[in-house]
Amino acid sequence: MTDYIELLKKNDLKATIQRTGILKSIDNAGHFSIDEIYEDVKEHYPTLSLATIYKNIILMIQQGVIVEVPINGEKSKYELKKDDHIHLICKSCGKIKDKEITKEKEQILSIENFQITNAQINLYGICKECQSKI
């Protein structure tokens, strides 16, 4: 399990109960929208408001602890910062899977006269579970 206290400190953030709660919630889910985080965190910390969660998320994005994942036509999701990877997003159930960028990395991420600092690649389709329901 990730040490959220250490993770926050490493990125110059005080480890508050709210922040570790939010990180734990996101980490367990993989990718979570603000509403999903709120619903989840509320169970353990009923006094926590949506505004407080939002403020903490913005702060943790600025400090590089979490990353926003914008999704076409939907609310953004958030995830813990990881190596660059591809998102496989199911248009039917909305599930997001991470796919590592492995051997193609150099080819995909090498563009002339453009220095890439970070990459977010979203692929939309139908996941395996939903395919079997058709």
Ligand SMILES: [Zn+2]
């Ligand atoms: Zn699906």
Ligand SMILES: [Zn+2]
């Ligand atoms: Zn991801």
